[in-house]
Amino acid sequence: MEEPSAAAGPGTGRPGTGRAGTAAEVEAVIETRGLTKQYRGTLAVDGLDLRVPRGSVFGFLGPNGSGKTTTIRMLMGLIEPTAGTAAVLGRPMPRSGRTVLPKVGALIEGPALYGFLSGRDNLVRYDSADPTADPRTRTARVGDALDRVGLAAAAGKKARAYSLGMKQRLGLASALLQPRELLVLDEPTNGLDPQGMREIRSLIRELAADGTTVFLSSHLLDEIEQVCSHVAVMARGRLITQGTVAELAAGTRGRLAVTTPDPADAVRILKEHGVTDLIVLDDKVTGELPPDPPDAPDPSESAETAETAEVAEPLDLADLNAALVAAGVRVRGFGVERASLEDAFVALTGEGFDVAG
Numbered sequence: 001m002e003e004p005s006a007a008a009g010p011g012t013g014r015p016g017t018g019r020a021g022t023a024a025e026v027e028a029v030i031e032t033r034g035l036t037k038q039y040r041g042t043l044a045v046d047g048l049d050l051r052v053p054r055g056s057v058f059g060f061l062g063p064n065g066s067g068k069t070t071t072i073r074m075l076m077g078l079i080e081p082t083a084g085t086a087a088v089l090g091r092p093m094p095r096s097g098r099t100v101l102p103k104v105g106a107l108i109e110g111p112a113l114y115g116f117l118s119g120r121d122n123l124v125r126y127d128s129a130d131p132t133a134d135p136r137t138r139t140a141r142v143g144d145a146l147d148r149v150g151l152a153a154a155a156g157k158k159a160r161a162y163s164l165g166m167k168q169r170l171g172l173a174s175a176l177l178q179p180r181e182l183l184v185l186d187e188p189t190n191g192l193d194p195q196g197m198r199e200i201r202s203l204i205r206e207l208a209a210d211g212t213t214v215f216l217s218s219h220l221l222d223e224i225e226q227v228c229s230h231v232a233v234m235a236r237g238r239l240i241t242q243g244t245v246a247e248l249a250a251g252t253r254g255r256l257a258v259t260t261p262d263p264a265d266a267v268r269i270l271k272e273h274g275v276t277d278l279i280v281l282d283d284k285v286t287g288e289l290p291p292d293p294p295d296a297p298d299p300s301e302s303a304e305t306a307e308t309a310e311v312a313e314p315l316d317l318a319d320l321n322a323a324l325v326a327a328g329v330r331v332r333g334f335g336v337e338r339a340s341l342e343d344a345f346v347a348l349t350g351e352g353f354d355v356a357g
C-alpha cells in the first residue's frame with residue numbers, strides 16, 4: 001500500500017495576499033544560502049542561493065538529474081543538507097518544520113493515494129489525520145477541495161479508476177484542504193496528457209491568482225513560460241540564473257529576421273556585416289547578430305558608419321537595413337524576433353533542452 005505524501009500536512013496558515021513585484025524588497029518565502037547536498041560520488045546540489053518572492057509563481061527549471069527534487073526535499077525538511085542553509089516562510093529548515101509545514105502544501109513525486117478508497121474518502125482520510133481540522137466542518141472542507149480541482153462529479157469513484165491527471169488533481173486537493181501560504185509542486189504535470197497538463201496549469205494559475213505563492217519544478221520550458229512569473233534555471237546541481245521570466249528572455253538577444261524576395265543577396269550583405277548562423281527559409285533570412293564589443297559607446301551618440309561599426313561598435317540595425325536596401329535587396333520585413341526562454345536556456349548553459357519532455 002502506498003503511504004500518503006509526507007509534506008501535505010495539516011494547515012493553519014492563511015494564503016498570502018500580495019503579488020510579487022520585481023523589487024528585491026518583496027519578502028522571500030524560500031531563501032537558501034550555499035545549499036548543498038552531496039551523495040556518495042554525486043554532488044546533487046552545489047551551493048544553491050535561491051530566492052523565491054512572495055506571490056510569485058516560481059518555476060524551478062532544469063533537465064532531469066539537475067538537482068530539483070533533491071532541493072525540494074531539503075526545503076521540505078525531508079533530507080538534511082550537507083552544507084548551507086534553507087529558510088521557508090522565514091524560518092530555518094528542517095529545524096522549524098513543525099511550524100512551517102502546516103502552512104505549506106506539497107506534492108512531491110506524485111500523490112500518494114489509497115486506490116481502494118474513493119476520491120472523496122481519500123480526502124476525508126487526509127483531513128482526519130490533521131489534528132487541527134474540525135471534524136464538524138470536514139464534509140464541507142472536502143467538498144470545497146474537490147470542487148476546487150474539478151473532481152466533484154468523480155468524487156465517488158475509486159481512486160485507482162482515476163486517470164493520472166485526476167490522481168494529480170486529487171493530490172492537489174489534499175494539499176488544499178487547508179489554506180496555504182506556499183504550494184510546492186514537484187513536476188506537477190509529469191506523465192500527463194496534453195489535456196491533463198492544461199487542467200493542472202490552469203489550476204495553478206487560479207491558485208496563484210488567489211495570492212498563494214507557487215513553487216513548481218519542471219523540465220518543460222514552455223510550461224514555465226506559460227504559468228510562471230519567475231524562474232530559476234538549474235544545470236548539474238548548480239543555479240545558472242534566477243529572475244523574472246521576462247528578464248531572463250530579455251537578456252538573450254533574439255535572431256535577426258529579414259523577409260525579402262532576394263534572399264541570396266540578403267545573405268551576402270548580412271554576412272558582410274557580421275551576421276552569422278544565417279538560415280534561409282523561403283523568403284525569410286534569419287541570423288545571429290554579432291555580439292556587442294565590450295564597453296562599446298552608445299551607437300546613438302556616434303556618427304560612424306556601419307562599415308566601421310563592425311569593428312569597434314555595436315551593429316546599428318538601421319544601418320544594416322539601409323545597407324540591404326543600398327545593395328538592391330528588396331526588404332519586406334526587418335526586425336529582431338523575440339527570444340524565448342528556450343533561447344535563454346541554451347545561451348546560458350550551452351546545452352539544448354528537451355522541450356517536448
Ligand SMILES: Nc1ncnc2c1ncn2[C@@H]1O[C@H](COP(=O)(O)OP(=O)(O)OP(=O)(O)O)[C@@H](O)[C@H]1O
Nearest residue numbers: 039040042044062063064065066067068069070071
Ligand atoms: N538518494 C540518492 N542517492 C544518490 N544519488 C542521488 C540520490 N538522489 C538523487 N541523486 C542524484 O543526484 C542528482 C540530482 O537528482 P535529482 O533527483 O535531484 O534531480 P532532478 O533535477 O529532480 O531530476 P528528476 O527530474 O529526474 O528527478 C542525480 O544525479 C541523481 O542521480
